[in-house]
Structure formats: structure tokens, C-alpha cells
Amino acid sequence: MPVFNVCLKIFRKNWLSVSIYVVIFLAIAILISATSVSDQPTTFAQKKARIAFIAEEQTPLVKGFRKELSRSTMIVALPDQSEKLQDALYFRQVTYILRIPKGFTENVLSGGNMRLEKTVVPNSIENTYVDLNVDQYWNLARLYATHEPGISQDGLVSRLKANLSGTTPVFMKTENAAKTSDSFSMFYFNFLAYTLSAVLIMGISTAMMVFRRRDLRMRHYCSPLKPTNITMQLLAANLLFAGASWAVLVGFCFLLDPKSIATINMLYFLINSLLFTGCIASLSYLISTVLKSLNAVSAVCNLITLGTCFISGVFVPQEFLNSTVLKIASFTPTYWYVQANTKIAKLTHFSWDHLAPSLYSMLIMLAFTGAFIAVALVIGRRQQATN
């Protein structure tokens, strides 16, 4: 396989010119991964409010209340001096000052006035939770007191404790897989379109350009190798190069975000990007049959990669693009690749019905691949015939 081997050698030689794209890509990917994969948990946790708790009476019920409140808030110890309290509020040491007036417990138990004195920082979300907690506790206390007349305050406290123990857990009603929706993986695989296009078009076209040099082509025709044999060896080398580029670039994704391997979405991301790799590889081969000079290759490479990536939503999400632009973009495989990625990212169920739209996009990409190969073969035949 002399042609295959030399073709690989040429790929290795050209690696440097291609690696610039990889370096840029990695730099951006690392930057994004550092900012976007923060540890913001998707389960809900309530932010604790800082409050000042001033009690003018120390009944068992008030003590129980204080204890209960301390589970959901930060109680900051402050002296009962209005100036100090105002300052604490002003400097946001606390956002809520709660005062239990004398005789409050008695009022509650006897069905009287349940007004508490509170001073708050306005528009503070945490305070809402404090209000909720306060209302809940005292309402329950009154409830138990009316339904079990004669119950002692200590008895009430233990009832309330049992009732209120454990915050009712609040879950975001989504499943784990959906986490990818606007996650690093989707970003990574979308942006991969740019780097893969650049690397493949540059790499493959430059190498093929060498073999298309007239002198070398003539020399090959003198050899006992059949032209189809040579073409096959070149194709094999190109596929190997494309596969290796894909593996390397995808590999970085696993390095940057190891958790992503475990999701089923990743499997489809991989399939989609592999199909895209095949598609761009055949496009690169086609480009090399048409273009004559290396300068033309790098110009066309930049035009195609940047152009299609811009209009297909690699850099700017498709939602933000104007519909005419998207219509034009739909004539490029990159558009369908990004489409498939976006759909895959949103998948939470992997039944046929859910998968169908992304598979449809992939199918269109396959059609592009077929078309590119067919045109390249026709042009190749033409060129051979005109010799």
C-alpha cells in the first residue's frame, strides 16, 4: 500500500498547519467549560435568610419556635436596641427583624391577635420564606391547641416539631438526561463542526492536491497500479485521517467533561458527529478535485467553514438567526448537524418517536455525503478521460 502510506506521511507533515485550528478550538472549549460547568445544583435549595430574633417572653412555645426557625434561617444575635437593629438592617447584617411581643403565646392559644412585629428589607426573596415559616408554625400551634384542648405547651412543641421536621423536599420536575440541554456537550459538539470542517478540508485537500499534481499523476499512470486502486488507497488514508481527527477532537470533550460519557445523549452526539465527519471528508475530497492551488484551498476552506458555521448556528444559536439565513443554511450539512445536536441535547426519552427528528437530520447529512461522493467521482472520471 505505498500510496496509502505516503498519503499518511503527508498528513503527518501537514499536521502543524491544521493544528492551529485545534489549538484555538481547545482554548475556547476550555474557557467555556471553566465558566459553564459550574456546580450549580439542579435540585432546589432554599437560601437561608439572616434574621434577628427578639423575644419579649420566653414561653416553651416561643423557645420551640426559635429552634424551628433556626433550621431554615440564620439567627443573628443582636441586642434589643433599636439603633443597633436599624444599623444591622441597613448594612444587611440581617434582612428580617422579628419581635415576639409580650403575651403573644397567650394570644395564640386563646384565639386572640396573632400579630408579630417585623421589620424587613424590602423586596427580599428570603423574607418570604421566613414569613411562610412563621405563619406555618403559629397557625399549626393554634390548630393543635383548639383540637386538643388542655394540651401543655411542651406537648404542643413536640407535636409541632414532629409535624414540621424535614423540609418538604422540592425537586425540579425534570430528569437527569435533560441536563445536557444547554450544557457543555451541546456547545462542544456544535463548535466541533467548525474545527472538524477546518481540519478536514485543510488536511484532506492539501494532501490530495499533492497527488493531483500533473507530473505525479502522469508518473502514476506509468506504474502498474490501476487508477481505481490508487483512488481506493487515497480514500482509505483520508478516512483514517478523518476518523483520527474525530477521535482526537471528541476525546478532548471527555477530558474536559468526563461526566458526559455516562449519558445516552452522548451516544447520539457521537453518532451525529461521526456522520458529519464522513460528510465533510467527502466534501473535502470533492474540493480537492476542483481546486488547483493551495492558496485556493485555504481561501475556500475559510469561506466554507466560517460561512456555513455562522449561518448554521454554530457560533450563534439558530434561535437568534433570521429565517432567510436559516433557509440558505439548510443547503449546507452543517445546518443539519447543528439541528441534530440541538435535538439530541433536548432528548430525555430515547424511544423511536423522540429520536425520529434527530435521525431525520442525520439522514439528510448522509444524503449530502452521498451527493458529494457522486459529484467527486464524476469529476474524477472526467479528468481521467481528458488526459
Place this chain on the structure above:
Amino acid sequence: MIIHVKNLLKRYGDLVALDHLSLDIKEGEIFGLLGPNGSGKSTAINCILSLLRFDKGEIEIFGKKMTPDAYESKRNIGIVMQNVAVFNELTVYENIDYFCGLYVHDKSERKRLVEEAIDFVELGNFKKFHPKKLSGGLLRRLNIACGIAHRPKLIILDEPTVAVDPQSRNKILEGIARLNEQGATIVYTSHYMEEVEQLCSRIAILDKGRVIASGTQEELKAMITLGEKITIEAFSINEHELQQLRELSGVLSVQWVEKRLVIKSGKKAGSLEAVLDFLKTHEIGFGRIYSELPTLNDVFLEITGKQLRD
């Protein structure tokens, strides 16, 4: 016959590049295809190798019709193209190994053949060089090595020594003669008659796509009337005396340019003596004297009326 070409006609649009060209090249000879630029040498070679389509004629190599898919024949042909065809991305060694590898699959045998080819063109010190770093002459030598490394039975070289210095050129010519001694048939095209004269056992002279003469050197030189070319440094001579010189027997032509008498004489004429006698009796002073036998250039000149090299 190793190569048999009959009535080959090749047109480029209106231009007739090969005009009913016929050639027969026998096993074991070094066949020279001599012709000025544009006479159709490369076109002929490319047609013979089925690299170009032609309009009419028949071509056989090794007794079989030559076609683009005559891979068995191609296996036994070595070709050194006029345009250097090597990979700039590969080193000297890798290039030779690659082209040899198109014919020879066995690795150890190929290693031996490549080393031999490198010795042959004396590129031993440049094995790791890339073609871009080679001088024009060295590059030509690499081109040759790539063509002959697989030890073909038939070697076709299309102007392989363009831009090669005289010393290396001689080495290459000697090497080609050695390949021939080892059994290869050689087809050598050139517009340097000295090379062809030195190397080739049979020659075809090409002009405007036609073979205007062919045969061994002796046969070619016998075809023309010129037997000897005499050049004499003469300091003064008048028109009358020149006329008398022209009338001497055996003298074909006399010219006096830049104080040199150039006298062409026919075969077996013994004109030199007569000329010298004439100069003495007329007391014409003269200096150095050269006498040359006809060259292929003279053959070309006499047949076409123009110099082989412009």
C-alpha cells in the same frame, strides 16, 4: 522488437505534433531520439506509454499492443519524465522507496534496490534531504533514481540531463551505459547531440514530428555529403582567392568569417593538403588549423537546413 511504432499521428488541434512517426527499437540497444525543442520527442514518448491519446497509428511494447491497462508491460518499464515527478514532502530516500514500491512489494529486496539506485546517481550524502533543498542537477539525479530503481527491462528517459553539470552528466551517461550492459534496453531523448553521439547505438533524428533520418551514427554520417570540416586562421585573403579556393576539387563550401576560413569538404577528398598548398603558393599567412569530422548537428543541418540548436 521491444518497441514498435508505426505511422503514429498525433494532433494538438491544428498542430501536427507527430506526423506518421515510425520507430523500431530492438532489445539491448541504446536508442537515441534526437530533435530540437518542440520536435515532438516528449509527445512521442507519452503516446508510446499510453499517457496521451493519439489520432492514428499502432504501438507495441514487448510484442503486445500498448494500452492504458497493459499493467504487465508497465511493470517492466522504467520512466524518467522530462518534468521532475517527485514528492516534495518526502526525502530523497523515501521518494525512491515509494516509486520502487509501486513495482516491488518485497521490503528487503526493495531496500537493496533503493540503495543501489542511490549509489547509481551518487546521492548517498543526500538521503535525508527533501527535494526542495536539492540543486537542479541533484534533483534530476533523484528523478532518474526514482525511474530506474526497480530494475526495469525497458528504460525510457526523456531529457534526463537538462540542467545537470557536465561532470554529473558524464556520470549519468556512464551509468546508463552500465544499465544497458546489465541487460536493459534504453530509449534516450535529448536535444544535445554530444550526449546522443556518446551514448547511443542507434539514433532517430526528429524534426517537426517526423523522423528525418535514422540509423547508427556511421550510417547517419554516411548519408550526408560532408566528409570533413576544416577551420584555418587566415589573416588576409581576397575575394578572388576565396573563389579560387571554392573551385578546388572536393571542396564543398568556403567561408571567411572573423579571420577564419571555414572549408567544408566532401568524403575522401583529401582537401586539407590541397588547401594548404594553395595558401603557400599564394603566400597567404595562416595560423592554427583544425579539422573536424561531421557531427550529428551537421547531419541535421544538411537535412533540414537549420542548426539543431538555435
